[in-house]
Amino acid sequence: MTEKLYYYISPWLYPVMPEASGRTVVSLDFQALLYDAVPGLSDNDALTLTFDLWYEGSIQNTEVIILKVKDGVVTPRHINRDYGLPGYGYLHMTLTTDVPYFAKLEFEKGYGLLMRPGGGFTTVLPQAKYAVSVIIDNIKGTGTFCLVHPAQYMDVKHDITDSALLLNPYDGPLVATIMNQAGKKIKEKIPSGSARLISLEPLLVDGQQTCIMYSGTNRYPGWDVRHSRSNPDNIYNMDHLEYYRSNKAFRKIKTSLRLVNTGKRLLRQMGYIR
Amino acid sequence: MTQINTESINATAETRKCGDGADILCVCFGTTRDDVREYMSRPGCSVDDMIQETKIGTKCTACLLDLDITLHDIQQSRGSGSAVDRNSHIENLAGSTPVEHLDSAFFVCKDGIKTILRIANFTPMFEEGPESVAHNYTLWLIGEDGRIAVTDRGVIGANTQIEIDFSQLAKCPSQGWFLISCIPTGPGFYGTLRPQALLVGDTWASSYHVQPQYAASNVYRRLSIVIKSAKHLTHSSLYIFNGERNGGKIIVEVDSRESDFHGTCNAYVAANGMCVVDLDKEIASFPESECMLVTVESETITKKYLATVQPDGQWSADHFPTLP
Numbered sequence: 222m223t224e225k226l227y228y229y230i231s232p233w234l235y236p237v238m239p240e241a242s243g244r245t246v247v248s249l250d251f252q253a254l255l256y257d258a259v260p261g262l263s264d265n266d267a268l269t270l271t272f273d274l275w276y277e278g279s280i281q282n283t284e285v286i287i288l289k290v291k292d293g294v295v296t297p298r299h300i301n302r303d304y305g306l307p308g309y310g311y312l313h314m315t316l317t318t319d320v321p322y323f324a325k326l327e328f329e330k331g332y333g334l335l336m337r338p339g340g341g342f343t344t345v346l347p348q349a350k351y352a353v354s355v356i357i358d359n360i361k362g363t364g365t366f367c368l369v370h371p372a373q374y375m376d377v378k379h380d381i382t383d384s385a386l387l388l389n390p391y392d393g394p395l396v397a398t399i400m401n402q403a404g405k406k407i408k409e410k411i412p413s414g415s416a417r418l419i420s421l422e423p424l425l426v427d428g429q430q431t432c433i434m435y436s437g438t439n440r441y442p443g444w445d446v447r448h449s450r451s452n453p454d455n456i457y458n459m460d461h462l463e464y465y466r467s468n469k470a471f472r473k474i475k476t477s478l479r480l481v482n483t484g485k486r487l488l489r490q491m492g493y494i495r
Numbered sequence: 496m497t498q499i500n501t502e503s504i505n506a507t508a509e510t511r512k513c514g515d516g517a518d519i520l521c522v523c524f525g526t527t528r529d530d531v532r533e534y535m536s537r538p539g540c541s542v543d544d545m546i547q548e549t550k551i552g553t554k555c556t557a558c559l560l561d562l563d564i565t566l567h568d569i570q571q572s573r574g575s576g577s578a579v580d581r582n583s584h585i586e587n588l589a590g591s592t593p594v595e596h597l598d599s600a601f602f603v604c605k606d607g608i609k610t611i612l613r614i615a616n617f618t619p620m621f622e623e624g625p626e627s628v629a630h631n632y633t634l635w636l637i638g639e640d641g642r643i644a645v646t647d648r649g650v651i652g653a654n655t656q657i658e659i660d661f662s663q664l665a666k667c668p669s670q671g672w673f674l675i676s677c678i679p680t681g682p683g684f685y686g687t688l689r690p691q692a693l694l695v696g697d698t699w700a701s702s703y704h705v706q707p708q709y710a711a712s713n714v715y716r717r718l719s720i721v722i723k724s725a726k727h728l729t730h731s732s733l734y735i736f737n738g739e740r741n742g743g744k745i746i747v748e749v750d751s752r753e754s755d756f757h758g759t760c761n762a763y764v765a766a767n768g769m770c771v772v773d774l775d776k777e778i779a780s781f782p783e784s785e786c787m788l789v790t791v792e793s794e795t796i797t798k799k800y801l802a803t804v805q806p807d808g809q810w811s812a813d814h815f816p817t818l819p
Contacts, residue, residue, distance in 0.1 A: 248721045248752055248786035253818060299752040301786045329817050334723050334786075341730040341805030342723055343701075344813040351559070360561075362684065363581060363619045363626060371615035371656060372691040372702050381700045391557035393522035402621055402656070430693060432615040432656055439557060447700050458701035458811040463689055465619050470628050470679035471591040479592050486595060486676075490633065492643055495674055495708075495738045495767050 362467025628683030
C-alpha cells in the first residue's frame with residue numbers, strides 16, 4: 222500500500238502582540254517535530270522554512286531558513302526567534318519541500334511564549350491555517366464553523382477583563398460573529414492579513430463567567446486573552462479558543478472494550494482507581 | 496514589504512452564511528456553492544475539470560475545506576444539494592455505548608487563589624438543534640497525598656452550564672488535582688462540554704483546559720515543555736500528578752536550546768498524588784535569558800501542568816503539549 226505523502230505542512234500561525242504586552246518567542250526543535258511527521262526521517266537537503274511577520278495586511282519581515290536532513294539528523298535542529306509589533310499581528314510559518322515528504326498536513330506543535338516586559342511569560346499555542354481535523358469534523362457534523370470558550374470573565378472591581386484575539390490569515394476579509402448565551406452579538410470585520418483584539422465586555426456580566434461562541438463568514442484562529450482593564454497591555458494569560466467538537470455522544474464499540482470501560486468506571490466510582 | 500491588493504477581492508466578496516446555497520464559496524474567483532453543484536451535475540463531470548475551469552481553490556485556498564464539504568454533500572445527496580443533516584447522529588442506538596469523557600487538571604485553593612470549574616453544554620452558536628444532550632458528571636478532588644478529598648455528582652442539562660467553585664466544597668484541599676467524568680444520557684455531540692478551569696486571584700484571572708486522563712504519559716509524548724528565563728529566573732512551577740496506585744520518582748531536566756546549560760532536580764509523587772516542583776527553588780541558577788526545554792521523567796504515568804507566577808503575582812497555567 223502506498224502511503225500518501227505531502228510536499229508541505231499546513232502553515233502555523235502565532236499571534237504577535239504589541240511590544241508593550243511583550244514579545245512572542247518561538248522556539249522549535251525540528252528534530253522532534255520532523256521525527257513525528259516524516260516516516261523514517263529520510264534525507265532531504267531542501268526543506269524550506271519561511272517565517273512571514275504580518276501586520277495590517279502586509280508582511281513586515283520575511284526570513285527563509287533551509288533545513289537539511291541527513292542520516293536522521295536535522296540541521297539546524299533548534300530555531301529560536303522572538304517578535305514584536307506596534308499592534309496585533311501574527312507570524313506565519315510554512316515548511317515546504319520539493320518532493321513528497323510529510324506523512325500528515327497537520328502535526329503536533331510546541332508552544333510559543335509571550336514574554337512579559339516585567340518578567341514571566343504565558344504560553345501560546347499556535348494554530349494551523351488549514352486541515353484541522355476537529356474543525357473539519359465540526360463543520361461536517363453541524364454545518365457551522367464554531368469556536369467556544371465557556372469561561373470568559375470580567376471583574377471590574379478587581380481590574381480583570383477578557384478579550385478575543387482573532388486572526389485573518391486568508392486573502393479576503395472576513396466577518397467574525399461573537400455571541401453570548403443571552404443572544405447578544407458582536408460582529409467584527411477583520412481585513413486580510415490582520416489581527417484584531419476584540420473586547421468581550423459588551424457580552425460579559427461583571428463578576429460572572431460567560432459562555433461565548435464564535436463563528437463567521439470563514440473559519441479563523443482565535444485566542445482568549447485575559448488582561449487588566451486599566452492597562453490592556455498587561456496580559457495575564459492567553460489560551461486558544463476551544464473547538465466545538467462533533468464527537469458523537471454514543472458510539473458502537475466492541476463488547477470487550479465496553480466491559481473493560483464499565484469495569485474501570487465502577488472501580489473509579491468506588492474510589493479504587495483514578 | 497509586500498502589499499496585498501484586496502480591492503479586487505473586496506469588489507466581489509459577499510458576506511457568506513453557512514448552509515445557504517446561493518452563497519459565495521470561493522471569494523477569490525466569485526464561485527458560489529450553486530455554481531459547484533451545477534457543474535458537478537453535468538454528465539461526465541470531474542472535480543479536476545471543475546477546478547481547472549472555475550479556478551476555485553487555486554489562489555488563497557481558504558475555500559478548500561468548504562469545497563470538500565460541498566462535494567461530500569453532493570456525493571451523499573447527489574443533486575439535491577441538501578444542507579448538513581444535523582440529526583444524522585440521532586441514530587439507532589442498539590449496540591451503542593455512551594462515551595465517557597474523563598479529564599483531569601490541577602487546582603489551587605489557597606493564598607487568595609480559587610479554582611472554578613466551568614462546563615457549558617450548548618448547541619453551535621446557541622441555535623436550536625439536537626446536538627446538546629444532558630450529561631451526568633462526577634468530580635473527584637484529590638489531594639497531594641493521593642486521597643480523594645471530595646466527590647461531587649450532578650447533571651449538566653442540555654443547553655445549560657454549571658460552575659463549581661472548589662473553594663466552596665467542604666474539605667477541599669489547598670491544592671491537588673481533580674478528575675471529572677462526563678457521561679451522556681442520550682444521543683448528541685460532546686460539543687462545548689470540554690471543561691475549563693478558571694484560576695482567580697485578587698487582581699487577575701487565568702484559565703486553562705483540562706486534558707483527557709488517558710493523555711497521562713511517561714514515554715514518548717507530553718514529557719516536555721519550552722520555557723524561557725528572564726534575569727536568571729523562570730517564575731515557573733510544575734504540577735505533576737499521578738493516576739497510578741504506586742508512587743514514583745520524578746526527574747526534571749532543564750536543557751537550554753541556546754547554550755550548554757543543563758539543570759536537574761528530583762522529586763517524588765505519591766500514589767494517586769501530586770507533587771509541585773518550583774524550578775527557581777530547585778535549580779540553582781538559570782541563564783539570564785534563554786529558551787530551555789523542561790523534560791519530566793517519571794517512573795509512573797503522570798500528567799503535567801506548567802504554572803508561571805509573574806513577578807507581580809499573576810498566574811498563567813497550561814498543560815504540557817502533546818509533543819514527541
